[in-house]
Each structure stands twice: as C-alpha cells, then as structure tokens.
Amino acid sequence: MAESPHGEDAALVAVQSALADRPGVLAGARTLSHFGEHSLGWLAVAALGALLAPARRRAWLAAGAGAFLAHAAAVVIKRVVRRERPHHPAIAVNVSTPSRLSFPSAHATSTTAASILLGRATGLPLPAILVPPMALSRLVLGVHYPSDVLTGVAVGAAVAKAVTMVTERGEGV
Structure with a gap:
C-alpha cells in the first residue's frame, strides 16, 4: 500500500479533492494549460494588441517579450534544478506535459x-x-507542487519588473 501523502503532495491531493470533480474545473484547467504552453497564448494576445492598438504598440510588444523571457527563464531554471513533477500515486495527473x-x-x-x-x-x-x-490550474492538473507555482509567480514578477525598467529607460521616463 502506498504511503499516505504529506507535505506538498498532501497539498496537491487536498486541492484536487476540493476542486477537480466540480463541473468545468478540469476542462478549464486544461484549456489554461494549452493556452499557456510555451507562452504561446500570451504571445498571440500581445501580437493582437500591438496590431489593434498602435498607439500602445510598444507596451503590447513589451508584454509579449516579457512573457517569452519569463518562459525562457523558467526553462533555464528547470534545467538547472531538475526537480521532477509530482508522482505520488494519490495525485492525479490530468494533462500531458x-x-x-x-x-x-x-x-x-x-x-x-x-x-x-x-x-x-x-x-x-x-x-x-x-x-x-x-x-491553481497547475495544482488541479497535478503537474506542479505549490512551491513550483509560487516560485514561478515570483520569477515572472521579477522578469516583468526588469522589462518595465528597460522599457521605461527606453521611453525616457
């Protein structure tokens, strides 16, 4: 018999138990997963914004660049840290990675x-x-630990701050 989950495994089981069976949750989480894969959805939104709002084109392009750079930073960190995805038998993995x-x-x-x-x-x-x-979708899908997600938020915020500083410098602000 498998050992009962504890720590971050237990947190994932709790999130999945509370949310995964609710109508639309897994479908919504999978949709978010596909949208965010390789930051492609964000790149498309930024490109569309740049086309439709030429007066703010630089800000829209900065958003696309920031999304791409954030994704790249995450990939580099993943390859250095090499932490494996959740794999406790009590955690359902609900999407491919x-x-x-x-x-x-x-x-x-x-x-x-x-x-x-x-x-x-x-x-x-x-x-x-x-x-x-x-x-939350990353937890519902069982593909990340809470610390993976929190660190991702922190790294994304840092990348956004760096992009903002560079673009403001370029605007002469």
Whole structure:
C-alpha cells in the first residue's frame, strides 16, 4: 500500500479533492494549460494588441517579450534544478506535459509576467484576474507542487519588473 501523502503532495491531493470533480474545473484547467504552453497564448494576445492598438504598440510588444523571457527563464531554471513533477500515486495527473521537470512552473512564470505587462498596456488589474486561475490550474492538473507555482509567480514578477525598467529607460521616463 502506498504511503499516505504529506507535505506538498498532501497539498496537491487536498486541492484536487476540493476542486477537480466540480463541473468545468478540469476542462478549464486544461484549456489554461494549452493556452499557456510555451507562452504561446500570451504571445498571440500581445501580437493582437500591438496590431489593434498602435498607439500602445510598444507596451503590447513589451508584454509579449516579457512573457517569452519569463518562459525562457523558467526553462533555464528547470534545467538547472531538475526537480521532477509530482508522482505520488494519490495525485492525479490530468494533462500531458512537454517534460518531466517541475520547478518552477513556466505557466505561472509567463502568466505572471504577461499579466503585469498587459496590465500596463491596458490599465486593467490583470494580475489579480489572470494569475490565480493559472496558478491553481497547475495544482488541479497535478503537474506542479505549490512551491513550483509560487516560485514561478515570483520569477515572472521579477522578469516583468526588469522589462518595465528597460522599457521605461527606453521611453525616457
């Protein structure tokens, strides 16, 4: 018999037990997963914004660059840390992943960077709206530990801050 989960495994089991069986939750989490894969959804949103709002094109392009750089940073960190994804038998893995590496969550990283920078482009409170669902989706899907997601949020925020500093310097602000 498998040992009962504890620590972050127990946290994942608790999240999945509370949410995964609710109508639409797994489908929504999978949709977010596909949207955020390799930050492609955020790159598409940024490109569309740049096309449709030429007066704010630089801000939209910065958001796309930030999402891409955040994803790249997460991939580099994953390859250095080499933490494997959750694999306790009590954790349901509800989506396929491109690698077995878990730390940090590239979805949380790119979503955080994109939402902060898209918030600058639109004036909307996007981090509060976009980050929690993406972060929670990674737990519901069973593909990340809570610390992977929290670290991804922190790395994404740092990347967004760096992109903001570079773009503000370029604007002469």
